[in-house]
Amino acid sequence: MRYPTEKLRPILEVTYGCMVYQEQVMQIVRDLAGYSYGRSDLVRRAMAKKKHKVMEQERECFVHGQVDENGKVIIPGCVRNGVPEDVANGIYDEMISFASYAFNKSHAAAYGVVTMQTAWLKRHHPVSFMAAMMNSVLGNPGKIAGYIQYCRSHGIRVAPPDVNRSGWKFTVKVDEDGSQYIIFGLGAVKNVGENAVEAIIRERNINPYKDIFDFCGRVDTQQVNKRVVESLISCGAFDFTGARRTQMMAVYETELDGNINRRKTNVLGQVSLFDMAFGDEMLQTAAPSVLPNLPDYEPMVRLAMEKAYTGVYITGHPLEGVRSVLDKLKFSTKDLAGLEENPDLAVELDGQMVDMGGILVESKGKATKKGAFMGFCTLEDLTGQIECLVFPKVYERCQSQLNTDALVVLTGKLSIREEEAPKLLVERVTPLEDWESQAPLRRELERAQRGFARKPQPQKTDAQLAKESPKKLYLKLSRPQMDDAMALLNTSRGNTPVYLHIPEEKMTFLAPKTGWCEPDADLLQKLVTVFGEANVKLVETAFG
Numbered sequence: 001m002r003y004p005t006e007k008l009r010p011i012l013e014v015t016y017g018c019m020v021y022q023e024q025v026m027q028i029v030r031d032l033a034g035y036s037y038g039r040s041d042l043v044r045r046a047m048a049k050k051k052h053k054v055m056e057q058e059r060e061c062f063v064h065g066q067v068d069e070n071g072k073v074i075i076p077g078c079v080r081n082g083v084p085e086d087v088a089n090g091i092y093d094e095m096i097s098f099a100s101y102a103f104n105k106s107h108a109a110a111y112g113v114v115t116m117q118t119a120w121l122k123r124h125h126p127v128s129f130m131a132a133m134m135n136s137v138l139g140n141p142g143k144i145a146g147y148i149q150y151c152r153s154h155g156i157r158v159a160p161p162d163v164n165r166s167g168w169k170f171t172v173k174v175d176e177d178g179s180q181y182i183i184f185g186l187g188a189v190k191n192v193g194e195n196a197v198e199a200i201i202r203e204r205n206i207n208p209y210k211d212i213f214d215f216c217g218r219v220d221t222q223q224v225n226k227r228v229v230e231s232l233i234s235c236g237a238f239d240f241t242g243a244r245r246t247q248m249m250a251v252y253e254t255e256l257d258g259n260i261n262r263r264k265t266n267v268l269g270q271v272s273l274f275d276m277a278f279g280d281e282m283l284q285t286a287a288p289s290v291l292p293n294l295p296d297y298e299p300m301v302r303l304a305m306e307k308a309y310t311g312v313y314i315t316g317h318p319l320e321g322v323r324s325v326l327d328k329l330k331f332s333t334k335d336l337a338g339l340e341e342n343p344d345l346a347v348e349l350d351g352q353m354v355d356m357g358g359i360l361v362e363s364k365g366k367a368t369k370k371g372a373f374m375g376f377c378t379l380e381d382l383t384g385q386i387e388c389l390v391f392p393k394v395y396e397r398c399q400s401q402l403n404t405d406a407l408v409v410l411t412g413k414l415s416i417r418e419e420e421a422p423k424l425l426v427e428r429v430t431p432l433e434d435w436e437s438q439a440p441l442r443r444e445l446e447r448a449q450r451g452f453a454r455k456p457q458p459q460k461t462d463a464q465l466a467k468e469s470p471k472k473l474y475l476k477l478s479r480p481q482m483d484d485a486m487a488l489l490n491t492s493r494g495n496t497p498v499y500l501h502i503p504e505e506k507m508t509f510l511a512p513k514t515g516w517c518e519p520d521a522d523l524l525q526k527l528v529t530v531f532g533e534a535n536v537k538l539v540e541t542a543f544g
Helices: 006-015 022-033 037-048 052-057 059-064 085-098 105-124 126-136 141-153 194-204 212-218 226-234 245-265 273-285 299-310 320-328 343-349 392-401 439-449 462-468 479-492 521-531
Strands: 073-075 171-174 180-183 353-367 373-380 385-390 407-415 423-431 472-476 493-496 498-502 507-510 536-539
Touching (some): 022 037, 022 085, 052 059, 052 085, 059 085, 126 171, 212 245, 226 245, 226 299, 353 423, 373 392, 373 407, 385 407, 392 423, 472 521, 479 493, 521 536
Parallel strands (some): 385 423
Antiparallel strands (some): 353 373, 373 385, 407 423, 472 536, 498 507
């Protein structure tokens, strides 16, 4: 093994010439540059917190040392200790790179043990391992969705919630053929608390639930209220009964009300003479509960309900029907996997222009400090999610296409930064259904960008359209009031531009076009009620 300087041999020989532990770096700066123990620990702390700026500032001291105002040497530095300057700089460059993933020796050993243990569990018990992983992020739907996608891509079945089989957490079950699968935990369903789950399990341990009527008639209504039952129906926890979700939605409230009334009247020791005389006969002649004949929800509506109450699509995915189109795209979130372990790939992908297709699971606009609006979106495909940033000029042009649950192809540049999740800087938005048909247009635009054809004339911007508008609406408000203002404006959309003025920041800016309105008397009255008459002006000039 060759070393840049023999001074490194006793320090790095145990790890075959590679820097592995923070203690090794501390010893390098002491033995090569003459640092004290205290000063070397400052370098270690800078590495531990990944403070590359501090590390870079320390370079001069490491290479050339440090002297006080009287010329007395405080730290000799590598050059004074006989290490050539270029060699010292090379060693320091390696230490700075090492700072990105440095551990101290005890931590590295512990993580090594944990890594081997988890790798063994994942290899030999993959179903139980993935169930445990999902339980570790029970309150994070985004991460659960990612793990479910991983399970599906690796042949691990994830079953929907089931009031007869699910527990509080994700659990492993065994099929009739002996194969294992994961069943969704009721604790991951919105509005379903731990007390409600305990009540459901306690009652089903006596007898499994037969249908929605049996469930609503037996369950403890003090723990399981209407909101809980609605959430369970919506996410598919009663699908095992064979009833349609629309049918169960139509009857559950009445059945729960009947249960509540019976519990009120059947207080211990309070049985009326009427009940004693006719109770058994009435029970025998009571008409059985019947489900109304209603058509089921559309598949996309069912999936949307699952997503609303669990944060994930369980029984399918809205993109399954367009898989053939997505397969034609050259890039997906799957191509971003493993970037932390492959820095060369991260460097290669950073700044690369890509087309990524999927569904917008989240999309919102936000005002910048300069008064413009930009978009923040999350795009989900069949393998994962990526955060997308839409800067003001692009957002102004594409905001009408950036709606939650929209199927789109986003074209933009990848931004891959250290210690950050990859992001897509969006430059163009295309509806997924139009992506194939617009292939000739995309090629023409690419030719135009290379100078082979004339670029198409750009459309007028929102600012130009607002300037030409015969009337404008001005609102004076504070930044926290902006969401209220946009909500009111969306109740009466139109073509009148809206300007938002924030006196505290001395800023006036144009609202996105989705916030333009039709300023009729009803809308103006609502705005005046919320913001005050002096702060709502329908005029042709700005605030004076």
